[in-house]
Amino acid sequence: MTAPAPIADSTLAREARNQADEPQSHVARFGRDEPLMMDCGTALAPWQLAYQTYGTLNADRTNAILVCHALTGDQHVANDHPVTGKPGWWTSFVGPGRPLDTDRFFVVCANVIGGCMGSTGPASTNPDTGAPWGLDFPLVTIRDMVRAQAMLMSRLGVEDLFCVAGGSMGGMQVLEWAALYPHRVFAAMPIAASARHSAQNIAFHEVGRQAVMADPDWRGGRYLEEGARPRKGLAVARMGAHVTYLSESALHRKFGRRFQGRDAPTFSFDADFQIESYLRHQGITFVERFDANSYLYVTRAMDYFDLADEHGGKLADAFRGTRSRFFVMSFTSDWLFPTEESRAVVRALNAAGASVSFVEVESDKGHDAFLLDEPDMFAAAKGFIDGAAAARGI
Amino acid sequence: MTAPAPIADSTLAREARNQADEPQSHVARFGRDEPLMMDCGTALAPWQLAYQTYGTLNADRTNAILVCHALTGDQHVANDHPVTGKPGWWTSFVGPGRPLDTDRFFVVCANVIGGCMGSTGPASTNPDTGAPWGLDFPLVTIRDMVRAQAMLMSRLGVEDLFCVAGGSMGGMQVLEWAALYPHRVFAAMPIAASARHSAQNIAFHEVGRQAVMADPDWRGGRYLEEGARPRKGLAVARMGAHVTYLSESALHRKFGRRFQGRDAPTFSFDADFQIESYLRHQGITFVERFDANSYLYVTRAMDYFDLADEHGGKLADAFRGTRSRFFVMSFTSDWLFPTEESRAVVRALNAAGASVSFVEVESDKGHDAFLLDEPDMFAAAKGFIDGAAAARGI
Numbered sequence: 001m002t003a004p005a006p007i008a009d010s011t012l013a014r015e016a017r018n019q020a021d022e023p024q025s026h027v028a029r030f031g032r033d034e035p036l037m038m039d040c041g042t043a044l045a046p047w048q049l050a051y052q053t054y055g056t057l058n059a060d061r062t063n064a065i066l067v068c069h070a071l072t073g074d075q076h077v078a079n080d081h082p083v084t085g086k087p088g089w090w091t092s093f094v095g096p097g098r099p100l101d102t103d104r105f106f107v108v109c110a111n112v113i114g115g116c117m118g119s120t121g122p123a124s125t126n127p128d129t130g131a132p133w134g135l136d137f138p139l140v141t142i143r144d145m146v147r148a149q150a151m152l153m154s155r156l157g158v159e160d161l162f163c164v165a166g167g168s169m170g171g172m173q174v175l176e177w178a179a180l181y182p183h184r185v186f187a188a189m190p191i192a193a194s195a196r197h198s199a200q201n202i203a204f205h206e207v208g209r210q211a212v213m214a215d216p217d218w219r220g221g222r223y224l225e226e227g228a229r230p231r232k233g234l235a236v237a238r239m240g241a242h243v244t245y246l247s248e249s250a251l252h253r254k255f256g257r258r259f260q261g262r263d264a265p266t267f268s269f270d271a272d273f274q275i276e277s278y279l280r281h282q283g284i285t286f287v288e289r290f291d292a293n294s295y296l297y298v299t300r301a302m303d304y305f306d307l308a309d310e311h312g313g314k315l316a317d318a319f320r321g322t323r324s325r326f327f328v329m330s331f332t333s334d335w336l337f338p339t340e341e342s343r344a345v346v347r348a349l350n351a352a353g354a355s356v357s358f359v360e361v362e363s364d365k366g367h368d369a370f371l372l373d374e375p376d377m378f379a380a381a382k383g384f385i386d387g388a389a390a391a392r393g394i
Numbered sequence: 395m396t397a398p399a400p401i402a403d404s405t406l407a408r409e410a411r412n413q414a415d416e417p418q419s420h421v422a423r424f425g426r427d428e429p430l431m432m433d434c435g436t437a438l439a440p441w442q443l444a445y446q447t448y449g450t451l452n453a454d455r456t457n458a459i460l461v462c463h464a465l466t467g468d469q470h471v472a473n474d475h476p477v478t479g480k481p482g483w484w485t486s487f488v489g490p491g492r493p494l495d496t497d498r499f500f501v502v503c504a505n506v507i508g509g510c511m512g513s514t515g516p517a518s519t520n521p522d523t524g525a526p527w528g529l530d531f532p533l534v535t536i537r538d539m540v541r542a543q544a545m546l547m548s549r550l551g552v553e554d555l556f557c558v559a560g561g562s563m564g565g566m567q568v569l570e571w572a573a574l575y576p577h578r579v580f581a582a583m584p585i586a587a588s589a590r591h592s593a594q595n596i597a598f599h600e601v602g603r604q605a606v607m608a609d610p611d612w613r614g615g616r617y618l619e620e621g622a623r624p625r626k627g628l629a630v631a632r633m634g635a636h637v638t639y640l641s642e643s644a645l646h647r648k649f650g651r652r653f654q655g656r657d658a659p660t661f662s663f664d665a666d667f668q669i670e671s672y673l674r675h676q677g678i679t680f681v682e683r684f685d686a687n688s689y690l691y692v693t694r695a696m697d698y699f700d701l702a703d704e705h706g707g708k709l710a711d712a713f714r715g716t717r718s719r720f721f722v723m724s725f726t727s728d729w730l731f732p733t734e735e736s737r738a739v740v741r742a743l744n745a746a747g748a749s750v751s752f753v754e755v756e757s758d759k760g761h762d763a764f765l766l767d768e769p770d771m772f773a774a775a776k777g778f779i780d781g782a783a784a785a786r787g788i
Contacts, residue, residue, distance in 0.1 A: 139659075139662065198651075200645050204634075204637055206633070206667075206670045210629070211608075211630045214629070216610060236630065239597075240601040248592060248594040252592065254593075257590065257596070265698055267533035271600075273593075275600070279604075280604070296663060303666075309651075338642075
């Protein structure tokens with residue numbers, strides 16, 4: 001199977017309230033007869049996932065890899081982003097000769113349900129009202145994201161995944177995949193992730209949500225209908241979150257206390273320090289590509305994630321009887337998803353008798369290390385993938 | 395000397411735009427002939443500091459201790475707060491039988507210049523316009539705060555301080571006191587502090603400032619004149635900052651992933667988790683007692699603080715020739731002002747040949763540990779103070 005041609009949908013395009021409704025990628029549509037059964041009790045229909053593919057599915061359909069994206073990622077893993085024009089978010093990991101080698105594997109990545117790059121989410125049109133869903137969109141969980149991806153993979157003719165891989169929220173999805181569809185996952189690679197969102201991480205997310213909701217242009221979530229956008233609030237949320245993705249040492253190395261374009265303070269509230277200028281830029285550019293309500297929904301999905309709780313309180317029970325092989329990776333300077341979280345996953349996998357390897361990569365780049373150039377990470381991931389491929393005979 | 399009676403100023407009270415202008419504490423006023431010479435080049439006059447005192451100055455005037463408050467603290471160290479009605483912020487440390495024993499010492503604490511509890515700041519009236527200063531107030535530095543305190547202490551007849559003590563931003567002031575007025579400081583106790591604000595800390599502060607400025611009710615800083623208050627923006631800033639004051643383990647112990655008043659998620663954006671409810675409460679209560687522009691000014695002062703930079707780039711030169719004795723304290727779980735920052739201060743003091751003791755207190759309470767019940771901290775501080783008092787013969 002090669003990548004299908006993008007499908008145009010003039011109806012959807014007409015109704016689109018923002019660029020997210022016109023995905024420059026493939027779209028899998030599910031009608032009223034194929035609802036997404038969600039944890040909140042809603043049967044969502046119709047719905048759709050926007051996705052990208054790279055490489056070719058082999059004749060045995062045994063070489064498919066699903067990549068799961070993080071909070072503000074999307075399906076554009078290894079192609080230039082249609083909105084920003086920048087390279088995909090994981091070109092270091094996915095491509096010819098990369099650990100997820102598109103010369104060997106058929107790589108799929110879908111925008112999560114609740115997202116804003118073409119998958120159904122709060123910015124999509126509610127078919128019952130003709131208006132954007134806004135806060136009427138049902139709350140999404142990590143498990144809902146995975147259920148949606150499973151239906152997509154079936155649609156693509158892939159019942160058995162060679163590998164599911166992802167970092168941060170993507171890693172949460174990997175763990176959920178292994179727990180929910182163990183028979184469909186040959187290998188699982190959760191990176192810089194955890195089996196439950198910590199109190200501190202919930203706290204940071206809540207601050208971001210409050211920043212969005214504090215913006216009067218959020219309009220109680222109805223900003224699309226009212227022609228507004230809560231840009232300032234979303235930018236503040238992004239700035240705050242961005243600080244948590246980096247380590248103090250990375251910030252010190254990149255910016256230190258250096259002033260922006262001068263040697264001394266201005267004694268004003270201008271962006272005196274380079275770090276201030278950098279953060280403001282991060283906030284401003286983010287709002288051009290991301291929907292504020294999607295930000296609320298996807299952060300909430302992470303907060304709700306607690307894989308042990310889904311299995312009677314015992315994390316090992318989430319993986320009982322699994323035959324998947326696991327490769328867990330963390331980074332020394334990641335204080336948002338610290339190594340201890342990965343160790344808890346590894347302990348549970350060991351208790352469940354699973355095959356698991358674990359690597360803590362020495363890096364000073366913080367949580368975002370999984371997106372950056374980390375040769376040790378590439379080498380370790382490539383070793384795991386190549387070994388798994390040999391075991392599967394591909 | 396006993397504490398002077400509070401001074402009423404009906405003119406100031408009339409002009410007051412908020413409760414901060416009517417301090418329920420003593421006020422030291424400095425006229426046009428006693429300007430505060432500020433780092434930004436401004437000679438501020440007239441100006442005032444609101445302050446509290448506890449205990450009695452001895453006949454030799456050798457038993458005065460200056461306590462320096464943190465970012466959102468104020469002069470109400472050991473008495474009930476006039477706005478919130480809650481106990482003072484350091485009753486654990488200051489009082490009869492406490493490490494800073496008010497039966498033995500004369501303890502003074504002043505609201506910093508730029509603050510909002512009665513000291514001159516952006517909410518005060520600009521005498522040239524009759525309107526609140528707003529952003530026309532000159533930018534403040536830690537050194538300016540210390541210069542103002544030094545003038546206050548002279549006004550109170552105290553040229554030599556037995557001790558200067560404080561945590562966080564208060565600890566920055568302690569270090570600045572020791573560097574700027576070494577002959578006036580017998581003992582210095584900086585707690586959970588650093589000699590320069592880190593890139594990560596500047597970043598968190600900038601997010602908070604942007605949250606305030608994103609609130610349309612901030613009105614470009616002119617909210618007092620326009621009868622508005624940027625409550626939502628300031629609440630978001632406080633929520634974000636509050637997360638940084640606690641450790642993940644403290645958050646986990648206090649809140650974990652527990653839901654608020656129920657067993658399961660609501661699948662909504664209500665405060666589902668206890669930590670969310672707690673943070674929202676922190677934000678809401680903070681805006682009742684703090685001025686938004688003061689928040690901008692005082693965070694900025696911390697960002698600008700770089701004691702080494704004030705001394706040609708070498709921190710040891712800030713303390714060269716000092717005869718003060720130092721006691722530096724940090725907390726194991728403080729990731730905002732980690733122990734490494736205190737170690738850098740200790741190394742510089744050692745290089746300068748200063749007398750210095752250092753204790754890293756084992757605590758899981760994060761940066762806020764210095765405000766909380768930490769017996770090891772009390773014991774260590776009391777030991778230092780008692781030893782210094784014996785050395786000074788008081």
